[in-house]
């Protein structure tokens with residue numbers, strides 16, 4: 001009971017009002033009074049008392065008329081207790097029919113009246129609680145974004161919320177008139193549903209295809225429970241319907257797309273793999289297993305380094321590999337090996353797949369370029385072979401220096417390797433060295449082969465071979481500075497060389513290597529005008545020129561080679 005419940009006393013007798021007021025106040029109520037029906041209506045409207053004690057006989061209207069007016073104005077939340085002064089069975093019945101809570105006959109027992117008032121207040125409060133609770137549930141029901149309904153067992157709707165109407169496209173009136181079976185795409189589904197729910201008491205996420213008013217079908221999930229009467233008999237069902245048509249479509253599309261992708265990958269003629277972010281293999285296609293000779297069982301789930309790795313590629317796994325996975329790769333050439341140990345070249349392109357910004361998986365495709373690599377190698381070999389042939393052909397003019405260029409080239413490659421040059425730089429160094437004296441083709445044979453000291457004029461004719469070599473080679477499109485190597489191979493670091501007297505940084509690495517190798521090879525060989533120099537003389541020359549005429553690092557490398565016995569200073573003597 002609330003602290004002070006308002007009780008309205010409606011009586012034309014001021015004494016009655018006064019006495020009752022005093023008693024009610026004493027009992028903890030908050031009495032209000034009204035002498036007429038009109039006054040009573042005003043007080044009820046403004047004060048909303050919990051209870052009204054209404055004398056059946058008032059000056060301006062009867063208590064019954066007052067109640068009728070209260071009902072008209074929706075004021076019957078106030079519990080009415082009718083007080084009758086005379087026996088009038090009909091009036092009492094009418095009052096009860098109008099919704100009076102109770103009635104008392106005069107003279108009444110005060111305790112009895114107080115008890116009746118208290119019960120009326122309690123009932124009002126209980127009803128109020130129920131009403132508020134109902135309001136909350138009604139709001140939930142009405143505002144729910146899920147379609148909620150209540151049906152009878154026979155198949156009529158008894159309650160429908162707005163979402164239900166929106167989902168099906170009917171008006172409330174139309175839906176209340178509808179046979180429930182009409183919303184099923186297949187009416188027989190309703191019978192199946194009914195059977196199942198009555199057996200189990202409820203159904204959860206039951207898949208049903210429903211029909212909208214406009215005939216469109218939708219896939220829905222139905223969750224429903226039984227409604228039972230107090231005696232346990234089934235009244236009907238209440239449930240929630242969720243439209244999953246869009247979800248179903250998306251799932252269907254995803255499945256179709258996955259099927260499409262996997263068939264695409266499976267039938268692709270190029271090797272393909274899919275790897276997880278931790279590098280474990282998620283998928284390998286038949287083209288890949290066929291190429292490598294490893295079965296899917298030997299590959300799936302394996303993390304890098306993969307079974308096809310070679311020493312060269314294994315070095316590249318780890319952090320760099322993970323980064324490559326994240327960034328993707330474009331046409332990276334790799335040497336791999338098959339299960340049987342056979343080596344093959346592939347060109348790898350890879351694309352990482354991200355989902356919501358997260359690195360999800362990685363798809364890589366291989367292009368088997370072994371044949372291309374072999375053809376490339378054959379072409380390179382043929383080119384080197386041809387260059388060596390040109391070099392040999394040229395040297396036939398001067399039997400004394402036969403093999404000089406090839407020996408210089410071999411020596412230069414050894415020095416280049418010691419200095420850590422790349423494969424491509426070594427190749428350029430080798431080719432340039434093979435051709436470095438090509439300009440001698442324009443030096444008269446008589447001078448080249450003449451024993452004894454040369455005159456100054458003859459000597460200057462020989463010196464022309466450097467710029468002549470440059471003239472011959474400058475038009476080539478070779479990717480290495482071969483023309484520059486021919487032009488500068490007699491230049492020295494200290495500016496003492498020819499033809500331009502370059503010094504220091506003006507001498508390229510290739511020229512520094514070639515220059516020293518040329519000197520070492522020439523000194524070690526017999527010449528028409530002098531015999532081969534001794535090993536000591538060669539060492540004295542290059543050590544003496546270390547850091548002045550010759551690059552110190554190149555000299556170091558050369559000394560190592562000579563000490564290692566790779567070059568015998570007198571080898572060209574025979």
Ligand SMILES: [Fe+2]
Nearest residue numbers: 436437489490
């Ligand atoms: Fe030369």
